[in-house]
Every structure is written in C-alpha cells, then in structure tokens.
Amino acid sequence: MTPLLTLEEVDTYYGAIHILQKVSLHVNEGELVCLLGGNACGKSTTLKTALGMVSPKVGKITFAGEDVTKKNTSHRVKMGIAVVPENRRLFGPMTVLENLKIGAYVRGEADPVDLERVFELFPKLKDRQSQLAGTLSGGEQQMVAVGRALMSRPRLLLMDEPSMGLSPRLVEQSFEMIAGLHAQGISMLVVEQNANMALSVADRGYVLQTGRIVLEGAAGDLAGHDELRRAYLGR
Amino acid sequence: MGYLGQQLVNGLTLGGIYALIALGYSLVYGVLQILNFAHGDVYMVGAFIGYFVEIALGGPSHTKVPVPVMIFIMFAVSMIGTGLLGIVIERFAYRPLRKSSRIAPLISALGVSILLQNAALLLFSANIRTYDTSSFIPSTAGFSIGSVNIDSVRFAVLILAMLLMFTLSKWVNKTQVGRAMRAIAVDRDAAVMMGIDIDRVIRWTFFVGAALAGAAGVMNGLLLRGVSNGMGFIPGLKGFTAAVIGGIGSIPGAMAGGLLLGVVESLTQGYLSTNFSDFYTFILLIAVMLLRPNGLFGKKAIVKA
Amino acid sequence: MSEDTSKLGIGTDEWVAQHEKRLQRRSGALGIVDLLNQRVSNKVRYSALGVAAIVFGLFVHNLYLLRIASNLGVFLMMTLGINIVMGFAGLLDLGFVAFYGFGAYAYALTSSSQLNQHWPTYLSVPAIVIATAFLGYLVSLPSRRLFGDYLAIVTLFFGQIFIQLVLSSDSITFPGHTDSTDITGGSNGIPGLDPFKLFGRAFKSTSDYYWLLLIVITLLLIAVVRVNRTRVGRAWRTVREDPLASQSMGIKVNNLKTLAFVVGAAIAGLAGAIFAGIQSAVFINGFDIPLLTLIYAAVILGGSGSIPGSIIGAFVMSVLPEILRVQNYSEFLFLAVLVITIGVIGKNWKKLAINIVSLIAIGYFVKALFSLSHMTTTPTKTWAIAPVSKALQYWLVLPANRIVWGNMAFIALVALVAYYSIAHEKIKPWLLPIIAYIAIFVWEDRLVADASTTRQLIIGAMLVVMMIVRPQGFLGKTRVEVL
Ligand SMILES: Nc1ncnc2c1ncn2[C@@H]1O[C@H](COP(=O)(O)OP(=O)(O)O)[C@@H](O)[C@H]1O
C-alpha cells in the first residue's frame, strides 16, 4: 500500500537559516499520525512544507502517489490536503458562513451537502452562520477552522497545534473531535506540543527536535518512552 | 434652491465617476497593499477606447447602430480593454516586485504612468478629442424635478455608475473570487492555505478595478469633457482622495468617499471658486488623513458592502 | 540552530554593518560595473571630481557650457536631496519639484519688482531655506502615522496644487479690496529678478553662480557623507530596509523620516532659489512632472542611497539631453546602447556576434520584401539628416507613411519586449534580433521625430525595468532581503 503523504529526506530553509534537516515521514490512508516537538523546533515548518507554503531545498514530497514537490499550495489543496492552521487564522471580518465557503474555494462553489455535514458536526455553528468569525469564542473559532478545512472534502487533514490557547476542558473536547473525525476515516497529521493528549488518539507518532526526527513509532510505544521526555528538555 | 439642487445632481454624477476610480485603488490596495499610480492613466485609456469605438461605429452624427447600442458597445469594449490592460500592468510591472521593498512598486507604478501617458501622446498626438455627445443625444432631452433640470446624459451616467457599483458589491460578496479577494486582504497566508490561487485572484482584482476606471473614462467622455493623454492625472488623484476618505481598502467606503468628494467639489465650485477647487479637495484629503487616518467609514479591512 | 538564533540578537549598528558587507558579486557585463565600483576609493573619486570642476571653472568661458554646468549643479543638488529622502529614508517624495519651485518663486517674490521687495541675498536665501523646510514639515504631517505610500501620493497631489495655486494667483482679490492683486504672474511668470549679492559682489555672470554652486555642492557632499557615517545615517538606512525591525530596535522611525523629508525639502528650496537667480526669471512650467521624473530617473539609475550614483545619474540625465540635441549623437548613442544591451543580455561575445549578424540579415531581408511588394518608401533625401541615419538608409526600411508604420511598430515593440520578459529561455535568443530590428525601425521612423515624448517613454520604461532588474541602480548596493 502506498502512503497518502510522504516527505523524503526534506531540507527546508528560511533564507540562510536551515530549519528542517533530512525530515522523512509518512501518513497512510486512514491513519492519524501526530508530530510532537517543543517550541520552535520546526513542526509548523514541516506542515508548511507538506502544504507547499515553503519549498524544500532538497528532498521529495509525494501525495497520493504523485510527486508534488514542485506543485504550489493551490494544486495540493485541490488534490485533497486541507489544513487547520496554527492559531486557526480565521478571516475575522467575514462571517462564519463565508469562512466555510472560502474553505470550499478549490471546489468552485460550496456544496450545500458539505455545509450540512459541517453543521451536523458542529450544530452550534448553524446558529452563528452570519456572525463575524472574529467575534466568536476560542472554542467556536476552532470549530469554524476545522469546518472550513473539511469544506474542501480533504483526503488528508493537517492540524497545527489544535489545542493551543484552549481551556483544559476545550482541549479535551477538541481531541474528542479529532478522534471522531479519525473514526470517520479521515487521514490526519496532527502537530502537538501536548504529547500525552496527542498520543492518546494517534495511531503513530514522530518526535521532532531542532529540525530532525529523533524518534518515531506506534503511539503506544512512544507514550512509554523515556527519551520522549528528554526531547522536551533540551532544544 | 434650484441652484443648490443642480449642484447636488452635478456633484453626484461627478462623484459616481470618482467612486468608480476610487474602487480600483481600494480593491488593489486591499489585496496587494500597493497604490496603483497608473490607475488614472488606465481611466485615460478607457476614455480613448470609447472614443475610437464611437468613431469606428460611424462617429457621433452618423452612427451606424442605434444610440443605446452604440453606448453599450463603447462601455463594453472600453471595460474589457482596460481590464486587460490592468492585467498586463500587474503582470509586468507589479508581479515581479511582490517580494521587493515597499518603494519599488511605487516607482514602477510611476514608470507605468509615464509610459501610458507618453505612449498615448505618441500614438494619438496631443489633440484634445470629444465624444460630441450632443449630436446623438440632444441636450434638451431630460426632465426636471421642481426647478432642478436633469439632462438625460447626466442622469444615465449617474444611474450607470450606481448600477456598476451595485454589481461590484454583488460580485465581491457573492462570488468565490470576490470572497477570496476579501480573504486575501484579511490574511494572505491563510488564504493561500485554503488553496486560493493568489495570482488568479489578483488578476481578477486588477481586471475589475481597471474595467471600472475604463467605464469612468467613457462616462467622462459622454459628459462632454475632453479626451487627451494627460486627462487621467487629476481624476487619479481625486480617486485616491475618495478612497482615502472612505478608508482605503473599504469598498463601501470608496463608493461613499467618491460621492462625497463629488458633491463637495461641485459645491465649492458653485459657491466658492472654480480655480481653487482642487485645492479644497487637497485640504479635505489632508484633513481626513490627520483627523481620521482610517477614513470616515474606515475599518482596516474590506468589509461587507 | 542555536547558533542561528544567536545571530538574531545583534544590535542595530552591527546589523547594518554586517549587511553592507554582504555585497553580492554578479557575473557578466554588470559585474564589471561592480568591480570598477569597488576598485577606487571614494576619496580619490571625489577629489578627482573636485579638481575637474575647478579646472572647468577656471578655463572654460563659453557661456553655453557654463550654463549647462550650472544647470547640472542645480540638478545635482536635487538628486542629492532626493537621495536623502528616498535613498536614506526610503520615502517617495513626489512633491520634490514643488519645493524646488517654491524656493524659486520665494526668491522671485523677495527679489524683484513684482511685490517691490528687494531683500538682501543674505536674508532672503536663508529665509527661503527655512520656509521650504517648514513647508516640507507641514506636508509630511498627514502621512506621519501612515505608510510611505500615502506620502507618495499626497506629495504628488501637493505638487499639482502648487502649480495650480501659482497659476491662479495672478488675480487675487483680498477681502476688503475691490481690485485684484497679481502675486505670481500666473502663466507669464516673474521676470527681471535681482541677481544674488554675496561676498560683496553682485552675481553678474553665470560663472559667479557656477562657483557658488561648486561651494554649495561641496558643503552638501561633505555633510551627506558625514551624516552617512553617523548614527543618524545608519539609522536612516535601517528605517529604509525594514521599518518594522527598526521600530522594534527603538529607533524613532517617524521622527527620522520626517527629518529626512524636511532636509530634502530644504535642499530643494535652496536649489530653487539659486536656479531663479541664474535664470533671473521664474516660470511655472519648469516645475512640473517631467522634471520630477528626470530627477528620479537620475537617482534610480545611479542607485538610490549611493552618492556617487547620484552624481553620475545627475550627469547622465542633465547633460546627456543637451548632447542628444544633436541628432547624430543621439542616433549613435541609441545604437551603442542597443548593442550593449544585447551584449549584457547575451552574456558572451559569441552570442553578441550572432545576434548582430542576424540583426543585419533581418534588415536586408525586410528591405528585400518591401521592394518586392512595391511599397512606396520615403525618398532618402528628405529623410536623412544625420550621418548615422544616412548610413542606415541602405539597410532600414523607410515606408512612405512613417507615422502609421512607426506607431504600429511601436505597439509591436512594446508587446514583444513584454513577451520577451516571460518567454521560454529557448525562444529568447530568437526574439532578441527581431526586437532589436523593430527597435531600430521605431526609433528611426517614429521616435527621433518626437524627442521629448521619446525621452519620457524611455524614462518610464527605465523606471519599471530598473525596479525589476536592478532596484539598487548601477552603483547602489545589493539589498539584503530581511526575513
Ligand atoms: N517565516 C520565517 N522566517 C524565518 N524564520 C522562521 C519563519 N518561520 C519560522 N521561522 C523559524 O523557524 C524555526 C521553526 O519554526 P516553526 O516551524 O514555526 O516551529 P514550531 O512550529 O515547531 O514552533 C523557528 O526558529 C522560527 O523562528
């Protein structure tokens, strides 16, 4: 079986600063993979590389069997990658409904069926459709961000620190939601600093430290791993 | 009373033209944060295209097609032509500069403006041309409300400007490209992450902005003002002023700003002095920038019309 | 990684210094310019220039040449002024010539019978400089809290307003008066200005002004070079490169920008006053957009931020047009520039040779086609004035209706050049000689006849192309992108 997404020995730079060093990872169809690591170790950069927001200097990226290393973000989103960015990045002065419709941009006009499904998943949003997204609470913004990503009917969902800035109760809820999406068969790559939570829902995990993958394995194995703790101490 | 009403009607018509120009500044500023200096010259090109279409259709007094059809074709060809010109300008003068310093696109825009003005001078000479509207729409046609006479050309221009603005609002609010355009204005990176093809949206933005300026150019010609290579300079500045009054980047702001500026200008011309009317506009611009830097109606981002 | 982050912690001065060291070497013909630029020290260059200027002043008594030299001096003052505003502070001041005009008109009003004011030069010139600086301060106020872009268009508007005010101030009716007063002379300007009276003598000849300009420019250069080395100079450059970073480094961005803008205005005012003195008359049409674009073209060509660049740019833009009045020179220069451009694009001599040969072949081919089709052509006698053109006539097609053909070819030229910039690398070599041929055709058949329009077209194209290809100008330093 070919994996859905692969990064093969990817090196990414910001100008002259070397960020990712020979990062290799893959996500299989239907899998929930988490990418763990401390602050500023290159987690977001990995997602941006996968999405084509930055291009690697060396290395290869494939999606659904196709080499997408040279393809732009728009192309990759069309192929079925969607993202819930760090800090949600909603379009604040636009309404919830408009945010959702933007999510369907690559499909042309938004499909009412998709809208219905998002509202089924997050019934709260249905009542808030015409509210400006910037005025929602943190939890609701999270819902819009996830809903917006789902509007493109992605085959792979990238999530960048979904628990960031949420209260403990909301963190729990959002991981329940992630597990729920996983149960529906959506493949996911979730970036997290909250290792315990992430590993509790994931199938597999990678640990990133200053731009290198230092550890990988099944979620259960990683959860009991000593080195994982150490990975968070030095950076 | 009649005089005041007359000035108001004139001002609104003029303001409609300013608003159409202002929209181009605001749309482009929204997505790219650059001031497209060459915008006034696009308006000039629009006026020229309208003129040459009129000539091609037999000229003002011997038109080969019914007058409304002729006017329609003038607008259509001019708007498409200037729209394409807008795309070309973006492609060659601005796109290579997306990642450079802030001042580079401004200088490039200045260069484009000089190029357009002098290319027009070279190709069309310095002669001032007119649409000669009165030979196909008699100036007596029109109607009065009370003591205010409204001639039909003025009225048509006003209605058409409103119609275009209405259509634009619909486009910006109800289409995916329009939505994407606003999304880019709010957060470009997030918009890219949603799979929005930035270049395509920017092309659309320039097309629409330039086409509106082209329409404004034809309107200007229909109102019997001269068509010449330097005609875009002052209206370009006025359009910018209108956009700033409304809060640059704001679409309803640009419309309101344009109309307000037109009325103010018409009233100062009517009651104070014709010679200094641009001076008053300038003072208005300065006052707005000092007192309400985000514009009278300003929010930072483009908001729903 | 930890090494990289530590680099980000350096201070302002260090950062700027580092960044200036990171000059990039380019290959090809442009590399030669860089090399020359680095070989000779600035001191040597300025001294040589100064000696040349003194020798010129001592031995040249030709009035025409002195005029050109004085105009160059005034022009140079303005490019140095723009250099401070744009080159150091990164602001686009499109009202610059209005400040220049303001200085000139202020001198005219204080030194003529227009308002019956005859101030001594010691009083009027300093007053004008201060007044222009203050005017600059006022104009900069509304843009202070906003972006540099606003300043550009506000100043552009200001320039236009200045012209309109001058034009319509020839019949002002003051409140309480019935008759109108003529302040500015409107479109007739103000003639008969008093000459400067300085150092105990009235300036009777252009030569006096030449020496004055030499002194002023020398002082200005010393000041600019000095300031460039101080903290303010470095801070200005930081502000230009990255306003956000400099804000976070604690530089008072707005104050520095305003200062640069005001200093620029003051220099323009002084230049205007001197210019008015030289001309002993002022007319408003000298202070319009064409002059503005000429100054900007000079600064950008030389490299904004580079003082030697401004000097060379000023020389090119102010003296060259004089030389080009002689048609033969302009034709020669055009062909030379064309060949150099092909050379720079082709990057090596072999390609240049191939291109030139194809160009010549295309010419004869088109000429043959034309004669086969029996199209009428312009009789040679009426056309060729300049020797270069006479030589070209055996090769270039000269259709009877030159304006129409020239216009069409102009449009084709613009389209082809645009297409060239985005064409596939494989197609480019084929396009180059065709473009060169059409360029020569347009030049000979259309542009030569319309010198002022042509000049503006070239300047406009140059501004766009320079921004894309070499925004730092020929002598400027490569910008280091700030992440
Ligand atoms: N646009 C950028 N330009 C330069 N450096 C960047 C940029 N974005 C991130 N970085 C740097 O790259 C490193 C990794 O960033 P990131 O991938 O966002 O980390 P994480 O998501 O793991 O917190 C950090 O040191 C950060 O400062």
Ligand SMILES: [Mg+2]
């Ligand atoms: Mg991150």
